[in-house]
Amino acid sequence: MNNKFKRVCMMEFETTNGNMYMWNDEVGIFVPFSDTMKAVRDEIYGENATSLEKVIKKLDFSDKGEITYCYNWLKKWEKVKNQFHNSQNHPLNSMDIKKFIRREGLKQLTLCITEDCNFRCKFCIYSDDYDYTRVHSGRKMSLSIAKKAIDYYLTLIKNNSKYNPIRKPAIGFYGGEPLLNFNLIKKCVQYVDSNYENKMLYALTTNGSLLDKQKSKWLMENDFIISVSLNGPENEHDRLRVYKDGNGSYRDVMENIGPIMEYGYENIASLPVYDLKTDLFELNNFFNEKNVPYVGMLSEVSRYQGSKYYDQFTEEDRLKFIEHLKNAKKSYWENIENRNSGKSIFDLFFIKPIRRMLFEKNMLYPQNNILPFTSTCVPGNKIFVDVNGTFHICERVSFGHPIGNVDEGLNFAKIVKLIDDYFNHMDKCHECEIQHQCSYCFQHFMTKNGFEYSSKICENREIDMKEAFVSILETAEIFSEYIDDNNYFKQNNINKYWGD
C-alpha cells in the first residue's frame, strides 16, 4: 500500500442498519462505502496502480456495473484534493500569533475575582480530586488588579478594532464564588462606565446561593448574562452541590432564581454537570419546567486535570450508566415527533454531538490554521486573569502555563513556546485517522507544568470515536430529515420546495 492509499482511505465502519461508511479524514467527511468499493480501492491504490479493465478482470466475482461505478467515483473523489487549503507552517513566530489574536482573538476577559467559595461541590476541579489545578483559598482580587486587567483588555480591543471593528468586548466574573466579592464586580462595572464608551457584555458564573434580590436586581439592570450552577432536581443537585458543612444548596438556589425567572429575565442559564449516578430522565424533566433557567451548557464531570473523581465508581456503575444512556437515547428518538422544542436536555445529549460531528467540524480546511491538530483555542483568544493578575489560557486549564500578566500584558513569546511545546507533544496526531473530528484541547493534555504526549492520552481514541461514528450515522440514517433540519445555518435555503 502506498502513502496515497493511506491518506485517501481512512476509517471504515458499519452501522447496525447494515450500511458501510468510510471516514475520510483528509477531507473531513463520512462517505458511503461497500465491499466492492473496498476491493476496487485496494486495486487502484495498491502497489500496482491499474486500469478499470484490469480491475474488472481481477474482481470477476463482483458485478461489473458496480465495479465501474466504484472505480469512477474513487477516481473522481481524488480530485477533491485540489480544493484543499494548507495550514500554517510550524514553527510559528510571535507575529503569527499577534496577527491571529488581533483579528480573531480577545473574545473575553475573565476575572477570577476570588478563590474562595462557600460550596464544596463534589466534582469541583479546585478540589483534592484534581492534581493539576489550584485549591480553594481565601484570596481575592484587588480593585487595582481588576482595573489593570480591564485597562489592558479594552486598550487591546481599541487598538485592534481596525482589524475587527465589530468585536464586542466581554468581561466575565468567575471564582470561586464571585458573589463573595460582589463589591468588586460593582466597582469594575462603574469603572468601565466612567472610563470607556464600549458597549460591554458582562457575564457572571455563580453557584446561585448568594444571588439575593438586591444583587439580582443590579445584575439584571446591567444586562449581565447569569450562568447558575443549577444541577437538576433537589436530590441530584444536593448530591453534588453542597455547602462547606455538607448540607445541600438546592432550596437556597431555587429561592434566589425564582424572582429572576418570574421577572421574565432571559439572560439566565443553568450549567449542570452529570456523572455516572445521574438520572438523565429526572434531569430532563426538571429542566423542562417553566421556572427553571434553560441549560446553557451540559458537561460531564471532568476526567482530566489529573482527575481522581471517577475512582469512586465501579465498573458496574459504568455499565449501568451506559445502559441508562441507551434507554434515554431510545426514549428520545421514539418521542422525537412530540419533542418540546428547544427545552429538552436530551437535545444536548443526543442532537448536539451529531450536529457537531456532521455540520460544525471543518471540511477541507484544517480545524485551526495556527494549531492544526486538536480543537484547542489559540492562547490569547480569551484571557483568564487569576486573583494575582496573572494571565492564563482559560478557566479550565491548569495554571502552570501563564501567558502574561496585568503589568506586562500578553507574552507572545511565551504563547509561541507553549504552542510549539503542545505541537511537539502531539506525536500521534500526524497519523491519527480522526484529526478532523478531534474535540480535545489543552485541558486534555496538560499536566502541572507540561503536556502529556497525545500517543498516551489518545491511545484508544480512534476506537472510541469509531463507536461514536456508528452511533451517529445509524441515527442519521433513520432520522435524516430531522438531522438535516438541525443544520440550521444554510439548510433552510437548500431545502426550499422539499415539502410534499
Place this chain on the structure above:
Amino acid sequence: MYFRLNPECYFIKGMKQGAIFDMIDCKIYALSPKETEILTSCEKNKIIDKEDDFLKELRSRTLGTFYQNKQYIQKLRFGSFIEKELNTPPEFYRAFLQINDKCDKNCWFCGYNGLKRSLGCLGCNKWENKDKPLDLKKWKEIIEELYDLGCNEIFFNGGDLSINWDETMEILEYSQGKFINTYITLHQHNLSEKIIKDLKNKTNLIIQTEDYNDIKFDNFLYLYVTKPEFLINKENIKENVMIDFIIEDKIDLDNLAKYKKDFPQFNLQSFLNNIEYHPCLGHTLTICSNGDVLSCPMMRDSNLGNLKNKTLSNIFREKFDEINKIWKLNLDNIEKCTCCEFRYICQDCRALEKKLTGRLDGKLLCNCRKEKGEV
C-alpha cells in the same frame, strides 16, 4: 432499494424543477419536473424502482448510486457552517476604489449619460460630484485600513485615471504586496506605452473599449461595451474579454434572451457562498472619490457614510447590520430567482435591476419564468 446522490452532488429544487450541482467536476444537470419528482423522493430516503432509467443514468454519470438500506449522505462543504458566527471580523473581501470622477471624454455608454451597462461597476464612469475629492494621504490611509480589515481584492477605477497619472501610480504602488489581486480600469484611448510600462507587474489592467478591433493583447483583460443586438458571434469572443452589455431603458420583455449570458463557472466555495450571500454585493464595498462609502459602485444612493470624517472601522461598527443585510441579499430574497433551481450559481446585478424595476428585490433581466415552470 434506495438511491442517493453522492456527497459531492447538491440537489437544488426550484418551484417546479430541480438541478444537480456536481461540486467536484463543477457541472450542472438540469432536470425535468418528472426527474425532479423522482430525485426528491430518493433524497427523502423513499423506496424506489431500481430499474428506473433516469436513476441508472445518474449512476452511470457517477452522481449517485443505489443502496439496499436507508443511507445518510453527508454533503461535501468548505470549512465549518458555524465557526464564522463567533465574533469574527466582517467578511470584507472586495473593494472598489473610485479614485477620481473626472473625465474629459463623453463616451456614449458612460454612466454619466444615464445609460446602463451590465458590468458598469468594472468600467470607467464619470459622476457628478461637487464635493472635494479625497487627497493622496487619505487614499493611503484607506488602503492601510483595507489591508488591516483583511480585504484581498481591489478594483481601482474612475473617471479617467490617466488624468493625474503620477498620483494614480503612487496609490497603486502603495497597494503593492498588500492584497491578493488588484485591478485598474482604463479606457483604451487613455492608454499609452508609458502607462502600460508603469503598470507592468504591479496590477492587472482592465481595458474598457467599445471597439472589438481594439482588442489586441492577450495579457490584459478587456471590457467590451456593446448593445446585445450587435453581438453576433458570441462564441468567438476571446477568453480575456468580458462583455459589458448596454441595457436600454425600455426592455423588450419578449426578447430578454438576448441579454442572457452563460452561467458563470462555479465551484464548491462560490456555491456555498451564494447560499448565504449575494453573488456580487456580498463581501463588497465601494469608496467614491469624495469619500462616500457605497455598497455597490453603481448604486449611488446606497450611502453608508463618508470617510472624510470617519474610518471604515467606524462605518462597520455603526452600520454593520445594514451592510450585512445588503451582503446577505442572496437570490433566495429576489423575486423570480427565489423559485429558480440555479439561484446559487447565477449572476445578478442589483444596481441594474433596481433601476429597471424600482425595487431592491425586483428582477427583470432574466427570461426564465420559473414560477411557471418555464426555462
